[in-house]
Amino acid sequence: MNEREQPSGPILKGDDLRKVYPDGAVEALRGVSIAIEPGESVAVVGPSGCGKTTLLHLLGGLDEPTSGRVFHRGKPLSEIDRDQYRAREIGFVFQSFHLLPTLSAVENVQVPMFEMGWPPRERAKRAASLVEQVGMSHRRDHPPSRLSVGERQRIAIARALANDPSILLADEPTGNLDSRTQAEILELLEGFRRSQGLTLLIVTHSAEVAAAADRIVRMRDGLVEAG
Amino acid sequence: MRFTTLILRNLFRRRARTLLTAAGLAVAIAAVLDLVGVAWNFQRAFTSLYEGKGIDLIVARAGVSNQLSSALDEKLGERLRSIQGVADVAASMVDVIGFEEAHIAGALINGWESGSLLFRGTHVIEGRMFGPDETNVAMLGRVLALNLGKKVGDEVDVAGEPFRVVAIHESDSLFESGGLIVPLASLQRLMGREGQVTGFVIQADPSDPRSVSELQRRIESEIPGVAATQARDQVERDMQLRLAKVMAWATTALAIVLGSVGVLNTMLMTVFERTAEIGVLRALGWRRRRVLTMILGEAVCLGVFGAVLGMILAVVGMRLILLEPTARGFIDPNIPAPVLGMGLIVGFALSILGGVYPAVRAAALDPSEALRHE
Numbered sequence: 001m002n003e004r005e006q007p008s009g010p011i012l013k014g015d016d017l018r019k020v021y022p023d024g025a026v027e028a029l030r031g032v033s034i035a036i037e038p039g040e041s042v043a044v045v046g047p048s049g050c051g052k053t054t055l056l057h058l059l060g061g062l063d064e065p066t067s068g069r070v071f072h073r074g075k076p077l078s079e080i081d082r083d084q085y086r087a088r089e090i091g092f093v094f095q096s097f098h099l100l101p102t103l104s105a106v107e108n109v110q111v112p113m114f115e116m117g118w119p120p121r122e123r124a125k126r127a128a129s130l131v132e133q134v135g136m137s138h139r140r141d142h143p144p145s146r147l148s149v150g151e152r153q154r155i156a157i158a159r160a161l162a163n164d165p166s167i168l169l170a171d172e173p174t175g176n177l178d179s180r181t182q183a184e185i186l187e188l189l190e191g192f193r194r195s196q197g198l199t200l201l202i203v204t205h206s207a208e209v210a211a212a213a214d215r216i217v218r219m220r221d222g223l224v225e226a227g
Numbered sequence: 228m229r230f231t232t233l234i235l236r237n238l239f240r241r242r243a244r245t246l247l248t249a250a251g252l253a254v255a256i257a258a259v260l261d262l263v264g265v266a267w268n269f270q271r272a273f274t275s276l277y278e279g280k281g282i283d284l285i286v287a288r289a290g291v292s293n294q295l296s297s298a299l300d301e302k303l304g305e306r307l308r309s310i311q312g313v314a315d316v317a318a319s320m321v322d323v324i325g326f327e328e329a330h331i332a333g334a335l336i337n338g339w340e341s342g343s344l345l346f347r348g349t350h351v352i353e354g355r356m357f358g359p360d361e362t363n364v365a366m367l368g369r370v371l372a373l374n375l376g377k378k379v380g381d382e383v384d385v386a387g388e389p390f391r392v393v394a395i396h397e398s399d400s401l402f403e404s405g406g407l408i409v410p411l412a413s414l415q416r417l418m419g420r421e422g423q424v425t426g427f428v429i430q431a432d433p434s435d436p437r438s439v440s441e442l443q444r445r446i447e448s449e450i451p452g453v454a455a456t457q458a459r460d461q462v463e464r465d466m467q468l469r470l471a472k473v474m475a476w477a478t479t480a481l482a483i484v485l486g487s488v489g490v491l492n493t494m495l496m497t498v499f500e501r502t503a504e505i506g507v508l509r510a511l512g513w514r515r516r517r518v519l520t521m522i523l524g525e526a527v528c529l530g531v532f533g534a535v536l537g538m539i540l541a542v543v544g545m546r547l548i549l550l551e552p553t554a555r556g557f558i559d560p561n562i563p564a565p566v567l568g569m570g571l572i573v574g575f576a577l578s579i580l581g582g583v584y585p586a587v588r589a590a591a592l593d594p595s596e597a598l599r600h601e
Contacts, residue, residue, distance in 0.1 A: 115511075
């Protein structure tokens with residue numbers, strides 16, 4: 001049976017996660033437990049500094065908790081190769097897009113594929129297909145500086161989907177967008193979730209974005225308040 | 228897109244900085260190549276001075292580090308000729324003179340006997356060899372004749388005395404092409420060293436290495452106060468050549484250190500500016516090794532780019548050096564291919580030295596921490 005087809009149990013689970021930053025001054029998470037089912041869309045909301053991004057980084061394998069454990073399909077992240085986990089299972093979307101300025105739109109989409117060992121032609125073909133899927137074929141050879149913020153976020157989403165991940169983690173994906181573009185990006189994310197069976201975890205300040213999710217997790221002062 | 232495309236695009240993200248760093252490397256590498264090239268050609272010219280003439284041994288005053296300061300009795304030639312294993316002997320006096328009117332600070336002047344084995348490898352382009360009884364005649368090397376603007380039949384002032392030019396010659400050795408040959412007796416008188424020579428050259432028979440070594444020992448035991456040196460060893464022991472080599476290697480070491488610091492500085496700035504970007508790449512699944520390869524690859528491309536510029540600059544620099552007339556008689560303007568190849572190795576070495584620390588530092592960045600660095 002394919003790993004992606006595992007039928008039951010949360011795809012991602014955080015168990016009593018605590019995170020104290022090395023200087024000891026900030027306790028970003030104070031015992032957060034969260035379980036996300038496959039294909040679920042979850043919005044994490046809360047005031048600035050409540051630990052939303054820290055939680056996203058721990059679940060995405062970018063950082064390690066001070067205590068507690070993260071599980072992916074029942075396996076603790078501490079026992080798997082986190083680089084491989086990020087490359088194959090996770091797609092990240094950031095508020096500031098973080099596209100490489102020296103590369104064109106379609107080349108940016110190829111960047112995560114280097115770790116997959118695909119031949120250049122296959123990388124280019126897949127990137128072109130993803131760029132088309134986010135409706136950016138007409139701008140595929142433009143550098144990020146010549147794209148609008150909405151277009152940059154579309155390319156960032158295509159890049160996040162480059163290695164066909166099972167989970168998309170988005171940190172304020174609409175934070176820099178106007179309301180019309182925000183709606184377009186949300187629609188795009190939701191479309192991919194439905195068509196590809198993605199699990200979506202969005203950190204947001206926006207009530208509209210949160211309202212579009214299946215479930216809302218509210219955080220305050222490093223703890224889950226509700227959800 | 229290939230990984231190397233990404234590396235090259237990153238390198239030229241800050242064009243001015245990359246070009247300035249590469250220019251700094253180029254100057255350092257050009258200095259290395261010119262100095263090593265001069266030392267290399269110097270050695271080659273020196274070697275052909277002896278080996279091209281079939282000379283097996285050079286006999287000079289024991290304990291002198293430079294043949295110019297050696298002084299031996301001319302009559303020793305006959306004693307040397309009588310030693311078993313000596314096929315031919317030639318006396319030689321060598322000195323350095325200047326030609327002020329042509330702004331030549333130093334040219335090699337050789338005093339040889341007519342018909343001497345030392346004339347091997349000397350090709351007369353114009354005129355004739357001087358005869359056994361001629362005095363105050365000179366055979367000018369092609370480069371010196373060109374610098375002085377002299378031709379056969381002209382007079383040339385040699386250390387205050389007029390000498391008639393009887394030939395323009397080309398030699399296998401650049402030193403001889405940049406200098407002049409006069410009769411031994413004329414040079415002895417000119418230098419106030421009548422009856423003296425700076426040394427003898429010997430052709431051995433048989434001339435296999437073992438026989439030559441035995442002859443060397445025989446000469447030194449039979450004639451006290453002289454040192455017989457094999458041609459190759461003579462080149463290796465020459466003080467000026469050793470100085471040229473030491474200077475070349477010292478400059479190389481200095482260039483590597485300075486170049487590495489330049490690359491280190493540039494790459495550290497790059498890593499610092501791109502901290503958030505490196506965090507994103509790690510978030511996208513890039514392993515530490517790939518980040519390390521990317522930064523080190525950028526450093527290597529920078530080093531190789533600087534090296535290529537340096538090679539071009541070295542060739543141009545050598546041509547500029549040769550605008551000085553004195554240099555034309557001593558310096559071969561062609562930098563040998565192995566020396567140019569060394570430029571690439573130096574560029575590669577200094578880029579690795581300067582790139583390793585920034586690359587390791589970039590690879591060691593905590594992705595979560597790096598993403599917060601805006």
